[in-house]
Amino acid sequence: MSVTNLHIAELLGRRADEAEGHRRRAYGRASSAALMWSEEAAAVAARSESLETLAGVGPSLARRIAGWLEDPGDEVEPPPARRGFRSYASALKQLGSHEQWRHELRGDLQMHSTHSDGKASLQDMAMAAAARGYDYISITDHSQGLKVARGMDEAELLRQGHEVDALNENLASEGMELRVLRSIEMNLDKEGAGDMDPQSLEPLDLVVGSFHSNLRSTEDETRRYLGALANPQVHILGHPTARRFSRRAGLKADWDRIFEAAARAGVALEINSHPHRQDLSVNLLRKGKDSGALFSIGTDAHSTEELSYIELSLSAAQLAGIDRERIINFWELDRLLEWAESRTGG
Ligand SMILES: [Zn+2]
Missing domain, CATH: 3.20.20.140 (Metal-dependent hydrolases)
Incomplete structure (x- = not known):
């Protein structure tokens, strides 16, 4: 199973929860951005395109996301404020x-x-x-x-x-x-x-x-x-x-x-x-x-x-x-x- 944008948004959200100050805000913004990407990051990577084409993704975030696409780690239940959301990419696909x-x-x-x-x-x-x-x-x-x-x-x-x-x-x-x-x-x-x-x-x-x-x-x-x-x-x-x-x-x-x-x-x-x-x-x-x-x-x-x-x-x-x-x-x-x-x- 490939890693979805929703999963990436959750992984970034968890980084934000653990960080403070500037890093917390940066991870929070990236988590929100992942929810709004119109295409799955996994699909971008599968075409060997740079993940930096996704909104809000710079070089270091691109490396981190590439790592998660290889190995996202264990799935953990999101906290209540991130439960029951869907990614824009999945909505577009589903509506297709x-x-x-x-x-x-x-x-x-x-x-x-x-x-x-x-x-x-x-x-x-x-x-x-x-x-x-x-x-x-x-x-x-x-x-x-x-x-x-x-x-x-x-x-x-x-x-x-x-x-x-x-x-x-x-x-x-x-x-x-x-x-x-x-x-x-x-x-x-x-x-x-x-x-x-x-x-x-x-x-x-x-x-x-x-x-x-x-x-x-x-x-x-x-x-x-x-x-x-x-x-x-x-x-x-x-x-x-x-x-x-x-x-x-x-x-x-x-x-x-x-x-x-x-x-x-x-x-x-x-x-x-x-x-x-x-x-x-x-x-x-x-x-x-x-x-x-x-x-x-x-x-x-x-x-x-x-x-x-x-x-x-x-x-x-x-x-x-x-x-x-x-x-x-x-x-x-x-x-x-x-x-x-x-x-x-x-
Ligand atoms: Zn209102």
């Missing part, structure tokens, strides 16, 4: 035999722009999404409670809305199919309540609600999820467990109850595509697949390049056996908007 998942996808429902902490403008995100052949995207910049991400207040959200309207007019006048949806990633508190004046959300097409605080809690957090699912402003629960690769394992909760409550409330649970999130995981998706709950795919892209991570979610949903009909990104725009309106009683 299920092309209809790529072809039938209509849009991406979470991404950020320069209106909060994204690197690209609305216009650039829209152009990159149009190039991918999408019918729609949802721009979900952060709300005001998330200061570190330069979250928007009500006035900024309104200004952004006007910019989105103008952008849509331009797209239509140029004969482009893409429609940009007005949305927000609204910060939810421990009760599941949002941080925006409800009136400011009325002109939006969709609201993603996400937890960004108290994420290292080791208590059972079912209650905060039930609060969020009962919040009439929320259409999609963003990166539900809030786990981050190598940093935190995610919130603990009674997932059977959450899936059931989501199905009853008509709230979609996100399958966040970011390689360091992959949230919900394949395991949780398997648990929820027959619950009647809806799912929503969002890359959480903060740059145009990160839109390509969508494949991690597509492949996770396919592996878990989720019906595409249960994933709102496979719906036509009209159906998506009707569902959104019925949820908020619009």
Whole structure:
């Protein structure tokens, strides 16, 4: 059996855990990078190509990885914060035999722009999404409670809305199919309540609600999820467990109850595509697949390049056996908007 990128990411993560300071950060970065390589390091080596062609790999790391490709040592179970992740390379390979998942996808429902902490403008995100052949995207910049991400207040959200309207007019006048949806990633508190004046959300097409605080809690957090699912402003629960690769394992909760409550409330649970999130995981998706709950795919892209991570979610949903009909990104725009309106009683 050849050594996979996932295994390399774990070996590097373990080096990071054992090191300190600069070395710890360097190994941590390399571990994260390994998860995002689009090709297996073993395949690069098999072609006798330099491993330095892989992102984040210099000469000394290349030697170390080459050594692991020869002899990875005994397999050890990853710590909780690195469990249940998959590599981008394996997702691409897995999806290769299920092309209809790529072809039938209509849009991406979470991404950020320069209106909060994204690197690209609305216009650039829209152009990159149009190039991918999408019918729609949802721009979900952060709300005001998330200061570190330069979250928007009500006035900024309104200004952004006007910019989105103008952008849509331009797209239509140029004969482009893409429609940009007005949305927000609204910060939810421990009760599941949002941080925006409800009136400011009325002109939006969709609201993603996400937890960004108290994420290292080791208590059972079912209650905060039930609060969020009962919040009439929320259409999609963003990166539900809030786990981050190598940093935190995610919130603990009674997932059977959450899936059931989501199905009853008509709230979609996100399958966040970011390689360091992959949230919900394949395991949780398997648990929820027959619950009647809806799912929503969002890359959480903060740059145009990160839109390509969508494949991690597509492949996770396919592996878990989720019906595409249960994933709102496979719906036509009209159906998506009707569902959104019925949820908020619009
Ligand atoms: Zn978020």
